[in-house]
Amino acid sequence: MSAPAHKYVYTPLDQLKEGTLANVFGAVTFFKLPYRSKGTDFCSTITIVDQTNVKLKCTFFSGNQEALPRIFKIGDIVRFHRIKIQKFNNEFQGISSSGFSALVFDGNVDAPLIPRTSSKGYSFTTEDQKTVETLRNWQLGLQIFSSSRRHLSEVQPGQYFDLICQLVGKAEVDKASYLLKVWDGTKCSSLSWKVYVEDDVLEGDRDTISQLQSFTIDILVYDNHLELAKSLKVGSYIVIQNVHAKLHSTANEGQGHDAHVEFHLHGGTCYGRGISVPPEDNSDVKELQKVLYAVDLKQNQSLDPVTTSDMYSGQMSPPLDALERCQQLSVTVLPVYQQWQITAIANILKCKAPEKFRIRARLKNFQPHGLYQSVKLHCSKCNSLMDVPDEEGLNKMFEDRFNGNPNTNAPDTFWYQSAVWNTEYLNNRAVAIHFVKKCDILQNPEDSLIMLEGGSFRELCKLSCHFNTIIPVKSKEEHLEIDLSAPFIIQGNKWLYGCIKCSNIKPVEELKSLSVEVGWNAVEIAKALGIELLTHLFVMNLTLEDETGSLSAYLWRHSEQFFQTSPSEILMDSDLQKRLHKIMSILCPSRRQISENPWINCCIRSYNTNSDGKEKIGGTVQGSLPYLAVFHLAFHFPL
Structure with missing residues (x-):
C-alpha cells in the first residue's frame, strides 16, 4: 500500500452534481456480476446507498474483468474514486471515467479490513477505516440490505435464492447446459432431482460424491454462464445468485402427484444472476468451511437410505429386475424416470404448457420418411438450422x-x-x-x-x-x-x-x-x-398415439442419444443408415395397424404453438442426456 499523495474529499450521495467527478463511499444494495457487454468490454452494474438514504446506480465498463469492483454479496462496502456523475431518466448515475478505481470491503462487522482491488497502489487512511466501520454498523438490520441467501435446508419450492456452497462435481450435459453438483452442509427439505450424466463425463472424486449424495443438489447452468461454470475447479467455494428452485409436479388422474424440485441458473443477468468465486479468506467462506467440517457423514449415511432418485441419478445402476420389468412393457426403457407416473395424451392436451410428462404411446407416423433428410446442421450460437448437402x-x-x-x-x-x-x-x-x-x-x-x-x-x-x-x-x-x-x-x-x-x-x-x-x-x-x-442432429416430427388421443412431437436436441446413432456420420456410412431404418421399422412398421405397433415409453415437454390462429399443444421428445429437458430414453432394440 502506498502513502496517500493527497487528501481525498468524499461526497455524500445526496450532494452529487451532474457533470462532476466524485469520490464516494457506500453500501451495496444491488449488483450484477461482471458480464460481457455487446461490445468487447465487460460491464458491471452496482447500486449503492449511504447514510443520507440516497441511492446511486453505477455502471462500469472495462476491457479487463479484474479491473471491475469484486462484489460478492449485498451489504459489501465500496469506495469509488473518480466516478463521473450524469443524469439518466432524471436520476443521477455514476459511470467509470479515466483514473477510476475501486476498493471493496466485506460488509460483515467483524471481517478484516482487507480491500478487494486490482489497483497495485492505493491510499487507505485511518479516516477511511472509520468510514467503512461506520457503514458496516449502520446497515445492520436495515431491510434494504436483507440478503436472498439461503441454506439448502431453508429453500422452498418456487423460490429464487442465492447460495454459497462447495462444488463437488461438474459435467457437461449438452451444448446448452452444464451441471454443477454442490452442497452447503445442510439438507434440502424437498426431494431434489438428480441429473443423469455418464460416469466418464462427471468430474469429481467418486467416493466424495457418493458420500455426499444425500447433501448435494444438482444445479443446471445455462447460456452465458456456461463458460464460467466449465472453468470452475472441483472443491472450490462458489456463490451462485438467483438460483430457481422449480417445483415439478406430474398430476395423474386418480394417482396423486409425483413432485420434486429442480434447480436452475437461467441465462441472462436479471436480478444479479451469475456465479462468482470469493477468496478463501472471505468471512462467508470461512463460516461455510466450519459448517462443512462439522458434518458427520458416517452418521448421516447410516440414517439415510439411498432414495429412488439417488439410485437412478447415474451414480448407481438400476437393479436388473427393474429393467426386465420395463422391457416387458415396451421397446424402450426409462430407468431414470421409472418413478414418474404415466400421463394420458388426452390429459396432456388439457394442461397448460409448458410442462413435462412421461407417456406410453405408439408411433403412428414420422416425417420425413426419407430419413437422410432428417439430418440437419444446427448452430448453437444463432440457433439456425440448415440442410446438409448430399x-x-x-x-x-x-x-x-x-x-x-x-x-x-x-x-x-x-x-x-x-x-x-x-x-x-x-x-x-x-x-x-x-x-x-x-x-x-x-x-x-x-x-x-x-x-x-x-x-x-x-x-x-x-x-x-x-x-x-x-x-x-x-x-x-x-x-x-x-x-x-x-x-x-x-x-x-x-x-x-x-x-x-x-x-x-x-x-x-x-x-x-x-x-x-x-x-x-x-x-x-x-x-x-x-x-x-455446426452440430449435426436429427430433426423429426413424430405423431404419438395412445388410447385417449394423439400428439405431434418434435425430436431434435437429444436425437443422437435417442437413436444411439451419430448423425454426423450417417450420411457417409451405409451401415449406420441401415441401423436407423431398422430402428424406425421397429417403432413404426409399414402396412400394419397402429394397434400392432410396439409401445414407446418416453418423456416429452409440452409447449404452445399457433396454427391458423388457433393455439394448440405440441411437444418435444428428449433423448438420453436428460435435463435440458429432464428426460431420459434408453433404447433396447434387438439389433
Whole structure:
C-alpha cells in the first residue's frame, strides 16, 4: 500500500452534481456480476446507498474483468474514486471515467479490513477505516440490505435464492447446459432431482460424491454462464445468485402427484444472476468451511437410505429386475424416470404448457420418411438450422473450386510441407497437398493433418481413409484460405461445417498454435481458426398415439442419444443408415395397424404453438442426456 499523495474529499450521495467527478463511499444494495457487454468490454452494474438514504446506480465498463469492483454479496462496502456523475431518466448515475478505481470491503462487522482491488497502489487512511466501520454498523438490520441467501435446508419450492456452497462435481450435459453438483452442509427439505450424466463425463472424486449424495443438489447452468461454470475447479467455494428452485409436479388422474424440485441458473443477468468465486479468506467462506467440517457423514449415511432418485441419478445402476420389468412393457426403457407416473395424451392436451410428462404411446407416423433428410446442421450460437448437402451437392461444390487452380509454386514453410500432382480427371487438373508439421516434423498419415487444394469429392473420400484430418483450402494471393461454403474439416466419416454467420475466420497459420497434447481435435481446430462449429442432429416430427388421443412431437436436441446413432456420420456410412431404418421399422412398421405397433415409453415437454390462429399443444421428445429437458430414453432394440 502506498502513502496517500493527497487528501481525498468524499461526497455524500445526496450532494452529487451532474457533470462532476466524485469520490464516494457506500453500501451495496444491488449488483450484477461482471458480464460481457455487446461490445468487447465487460460491464458491471452496482447500486449503492449511504447514510443520507440516497441511492446511486453505477455502471462500469472495462476491457479487463479484474479491473471491475469484486462484489460478492449485498451489504459489501465500496469506495469509488473518480466516478463521473450524469443524469439518466432524471436520476443521477455514476459511470467509470479515466483514473477510476475501486476498493471493496466485506460488509460483515467483524471481517478484516482487507480491500478487494486490482489497483497495485492505493491510499487507505485511518479516516477511511472509520468510514467503512461506520457503514458496516449502520446497515445492520436495515431491510434494504436483507440478503436472498439461503441454506439448502431453508429453500422452498418456487423460490429464487442465492447460495454459497462447495462444488463437488461438474459435467457437461449438452451444448446448452452444464451441471454443477454442490452442497452447503445442510439438507434440502424437498426431494431434489438428480441429473443423469455418464460416469466418464462427471468430474469429481467418486467416493466424495457418493458420500455426499444425500447433501448435494444438482444445479443446471445455462447460456452465458456456461463458460464460467466449465472453468470452475472441483472443491472450490462458489456463490451462485438467483438460483430457481422449480417445483415439478406430474398430476395423474386418480394417482396423486409425483413432485420434486429442480434447480436452475437461467441465462441472462436479471436480478444479479451469475456465479462468482470469493477468496478463501472471505468471512462467508470461512463460516461455510466450519459448517462443512462439522458434518458427520458416517452418521448421516447410516440414517439415510439411498432414495429412488439417488439410485437412478447415474451414480448407481438400476437393479436388473427393474429393467426386465420395463422391457416387458415396451421397446424402450426409462430407468431414470421409472418413478414418474404415466400421463394420458388426452390429459396432456388439457394442461397448460409448458410442462413435462412421461407417456406410453405408439408411433403412428414420422416425417420425413426419407430419413437422410432428417439430418440437419444446427448452430448453437444463432440457433439456425440448415440442410446438409448430399453427395451430389458436395460433388458440385468441389467441382466449382476447380476454376481456382492451386498455387503450384507455393514454397514449403517451417510449419507445413507441400506436394503437387496432376490428375487425369477433368483436364489434367492440379491438386496440392500441404502436410502440416507437429514439433517441426511430419507425422504418419493416420496421425496427420493435411490441407488440400483442388481436390474432388471422390478424392477427398479416398484421402479421408488414410489421413486423420483433412482441411479443404484455396489459394488467394499466395495465402491459404478456409471456405465455409463447404465442409472445412473431414475426419473419416465426419464431414464438419462451420457457421458462416457466426464465425470470425482467422488465418490458417493459427494451426501452429495447437499443442501436441491437443492433437487434431476438431473442436480445438475450429477454436484456433475462429470457426463456430455446426452440430449435426436429427430433426423429426413424430405423431404419438395412445388410447385417449394423439400428439405431434418434435425430436431434435437429444436425437443422437435417442437413436444411439451419430448423425454426423450417417450420411457417409451405409451401415449406420441401415441401423436407423431398422430402428424406425421397429417403432413404426409399414402396412400394419397402429394397434400392432410396439409401445414407446418416453418423456416429452409440452409447449404452445399457433396454427391458423388457433393455439394448440405440441411437444418435444428428449433423448438420453436428460435435463435440458429432464428426460431420459434408453433404447433396447434387438439389433
